[in-house]
Amino acid sequence: MASDEGFSDLNYRNAVARGISQEMRRDTSVVLLGEDVANAGGVFKTTVGILDEFGPTRVFDTPISEQGFLGMAMGAAMTGFRPIVEIMFSDFLAVCWDIVANQIAKTRYMTAGQVSIPIVIRTANGGGVGFGAQHSQSLENWAMMIPGLKVVAPSNPADVVGLLAAAIRDPDPVLFFEHKALFASTGPVPDGEHVDELGTAKTLRVGTDCTIVALAAMVPVALNAAKLLAEIGIDAEVIDLRCLVPLDIESVKSSTAKTAKLFTVEENPRLCGWGAEVVSQIVEESFFALEIAPIRISTPHIPLAASRSLEEVQIPSAQRVFDVIRSALER
């Protein structure tokens, strides 16, 4: 739902601040808290200018105390606020996972709908920038497997603004995964207010020979692989899932009905990645539309290494995606 006005280029990092500010302007119950989000503008500079515009009654620096301030945000969400909480690196979700998985996700259900928890947990996710094994993980699947959490992972600045706005307006808990390797990337963002819809995938490249489903930083990888495939005459369709919950499996199903070949490109380690669920859905519901077995391309089931030469062979690259798809289609 882009506005009718024009588009302007914005980088992914500034798109985060743009989405937050847009929503804080229209709804005074929206507050922002996290480590160094106020005075420092965020360690990834994703919240620059927000303190200046909204002041210290709506933007808070917290102690290094994830369980403390995330629990606090939940209590605030139960009593009238719509907090946006930054968990600096997604890996740190592990230290407050009780609040995420046991408390925030389950309270509405356990109380028979007495209360909603309108909270957005934003976090810098993913590898490719050499932070090592404890600051590089792609953890969308941790959140995906907990009933009661919506899961968003945008691949471009326009989606950052639109999906973040949708997440903030959503009455239920949303985990919003911002990809570290994409912060510097730039793209056109609609001018004026921009609000998108959760649970909608986007087809970024139309093709007829195979379907490549990707998420977040794997979207540009998939698009680059599609370019390489085009050079050898393979016309790939590329779908950006954008959200894991709600999951737009229909878009994948209709693409696969056309191409009969399904590939997922996942940054997470192999076991229980989101691609496993996508593949299982397609196999259960569209098995006879498939000409070959679906193939998952993921980071191997090992922690990420710090050195560039090691990390590069772990995370799927356009070349690897190209190689896997070419050999599968040539079989």
Added chain:
Amino acid sequence: MPKPDRYAMRAPRLPAKVADPELDLTIDFRLGIYEKLHEMRQFSVAINKMFLSGLIRGSAHLSTGMEAIAAGFGAALRSDDYVLATYRGHAHTIAKGVPIDEIMAEIIGRKHGMLDGKGGSLHLTSVERGHLGSFAIVGAHLTIACGSAWSAQMRGSDQVTVCFFGDGATNIGAFHEALNLAAVWKLPIIFVCENNLYMEYTPVDMQTAVKYPAADRASSYGLEKLVLDGNDVDVVFDFAQRAIASVRAGKGPLLVEALTYRQGGHSRADPGEYRPPVEIAAWMAHDPIIIYHQRLLALGVDERELVGIEKAVVERVIAASEVATASGFPDPDIAFKDLWSDGSSGWKKDGTI
């Protein structure tokens, strides 16, 4: 290393302060508190019976012997104040005014239950009454309580949050994170540690390096060390009234440790046989209901009046048990509702489950 005399350490070692002689309460008010103590006690008796007759799935964590803390604070709180309790939260739920038949029905998983049978004994919650939940993962709710306190502060309301927790929570990180947040942001919150001497099956003094597991940590957060006789409801009420007034006036958070005793085991799976008989005997004599019964007699109340109250409570609790057990099981469709705010529970775009 000298071996501590654990029996001595765990006998009632209560602060010298007894009920404030200036505490000016009408007899009617005191009789109301007495009735509440009995209601909480008889509720535990009824739940225990239901457990023994196989009506309760999972378990139930009773607070027999600990009623004075919930009753004392309950009598001092305003209806729009927030309370957060633990899985041992039946008494706090009664104190917040939830009808006991609805609590019982919830504990036995019936349609009449306050949460449609979806929460159970561990998760009793009544948001409309300011009871923000009974939390079953030790420690978590101290941080969540900071949120309702922060929210009240930000909204400029003068609502107070009271967060009850056990001695066992004092060794988990969330306790320390929550106290720091509350202290640094001067949140309108009272943390009430119900020290019943056992963290599950293990004596607190075997697991904690300080004598008072909560109060001795208060100074780490710039808070005053406060220890109460949690079995004397006058002491609890007197403290609660003054503490709530102070917090409501914006003077910052308080942490108090109320000494009490869990007269049974940790859960219905635990007979509590590890507790020394001498310790049990000492604390049974210091039972909150016995203490208050004697106090009321000393204040000139006729014993027959107290017996009348007890009898009426027993009848009311039996009637509530009958309402709860007569209720049917929830409609199976309820299992698939209310994960999301629109009432649905689907994970696909089209809303299917």
